[in-house]
Amino acid sequence: MALNRENFLLHKLHSLTGIVPIGFYMLQHLTLNSFALAGPDKFNAVIAFFEGMPKHILLALEIGVILLPILFHGVYGLFITQRAEVNVYQKKYRYTENWMYFFQRATGVALFFLLILHVSTTTIAAKYLGRGIEHIQYAGMQKMLTDNGYLGLILYAIGVLLASYHLCYGLWNFCIRWGITVSESAQIALRKVSFVAFVAVTVLGWAALAGFLIHEPAGASQPIQAQAPASVAQQSL
Numbered sequence: 001m002a003l004n005r006e007n008f009l010l011h012k013l014h015s016l017t018g019i020v021p022i023g024f025y026m027l028q029h030l031t032l033n034s035f036a037l038a039g040p041d042k043f044n045a046v047i048a049f050f051e052g053m054p055k056h057i058l059l060a061l062e063i064g065v066i067l068l069p070i071l072f073h074g075v076y077g078l079f080i081t082q083r084a085e086v087n088v089y090q091k092k093y094r095y096t097e098n099w100m101y102f103f104q105r106a107t108g109v110a111l112f113f114l115l116i117l118h119v120s121t122t123t124i125a126a127k128y129l130g131r132g133i134e135h136i137q138y139a140g141m142q143k144m145l146t147d148n149g150y151l152g153l154i155l156y157a158i159g160v161l162l163a164s165y166h167l168c169y170g171l172w173n174f175c176i177r178w179g180i181t182v183s184e185s186a187q188i189a190l191r192k193v194s195f196v197a198f199v200a201v202t203v204l205g206w207a208a209l210a211g212f213l214i215h216e217p218a219g220a221s222q223p224i225q226a227q228a229p230a231s232v233a234q235q236s237l
């Protein structure tokens with residue numbers, strides 16, 4: 001089905017939002033989460049940094065730069081997926097490319113539901129449903145990952161793998177769509193780069209998860225609160 005002009009622009013916007021801001025957000029998000037490797041205090045300092053930002057700026061960034069682009073990319077992605085021909089069994093396309101195309105869409109659909117689960121059990125639960133910021137500090141995240149026989153850890157590890165594939169295969173597609181890699185040799189070279197990026201991003205995410213398993217959380221997860229004046233602190237001793 002031919003795309004009319006409006007759909008063409010939406011498709012371009014969908015493609016762009018996959019890289020900027022969502023792809024960039026994911027890379028910085030996994031990098032900051034990997035501070036868990038350095039211990040509870042370092043990870044909690046990251047959470048505290050965002051909590052310390054003026055509330056209206058944080059909310060504007062969360063909604064404008066993260067949530068709305070993901071919502072648009074996700075909903076329009078589902079729309080593209082339900083219209084796309086599932087050509088995985090058609091012999092006329094090269095076997096591997098067929099499967100990569102199929103996985104791009106399958107990972108998108110899975111990510112849609114995983115991200116709803118992820119955001120509602122972290123940011124929304126902590127900041128808007130009254131669970132408190134402790135819920136997303138080191139100890140809270142460790143509990144989330146290890147409770148129920150490590151179910152959380154398994155889901156996060158799978159989620160990271162799917163998101164990493166979706167982003168890195170997407171990068172390859174993006175460069176073709178936007179005319180950045182035109183020749184076949186450039187496309188083959190970028191495929192190698194995308195594969196290395198896929199491995200690197202997956203390892204980054206899994207390393208962040210490992211960071212929540214290797215440190216003792218006891219005493220490290222203190223609620224973020226204003227420092228009491230020294231005199232008050234002494235009285236309460």
Ligand code: HEM
Pocket residue numbers: 022025026029030033047050062066067070118119122123136141156159160163205206208209
């Ligand atoms: C190692 C795996 C991950 C861990 C440990 C993790 C941890 C967290 C935490 C602690 C928060 C709450 C942050 C806050 O509100 O200050 C959060 C929020 C969020 N995460 Fe993740 N995350 C992981 C992977 C991902 C991936 C792969 C994505 C995909 C893009 C993602 C997308 C988001 C989004 C969109 C939010 C909401 C951000 C906001 O509204 O401020 N996360 N995550």
Ligand code: HEM
Pocket residue numbers: 014015016017018019022023026070073074075077078080081104105107108109111112113115163166167169170171173174175177
């Ligand atoms: C929320 C669930 C998501 C859904 C349903 C979804 C769906 C899709 C679909 C169907 C495509 C292929 C578009 C096409 O070939 O025409 C795509 C491309 C892409 N997605 Fe997603 N996606 C989701 C989340 C994400 C996330 C979290 C990221 C980044 C980490 C991302 C990054 C990309 C990139 C870079 C592309 C390639 C753009 C292009 O083909 O030019 N997506 N997405």
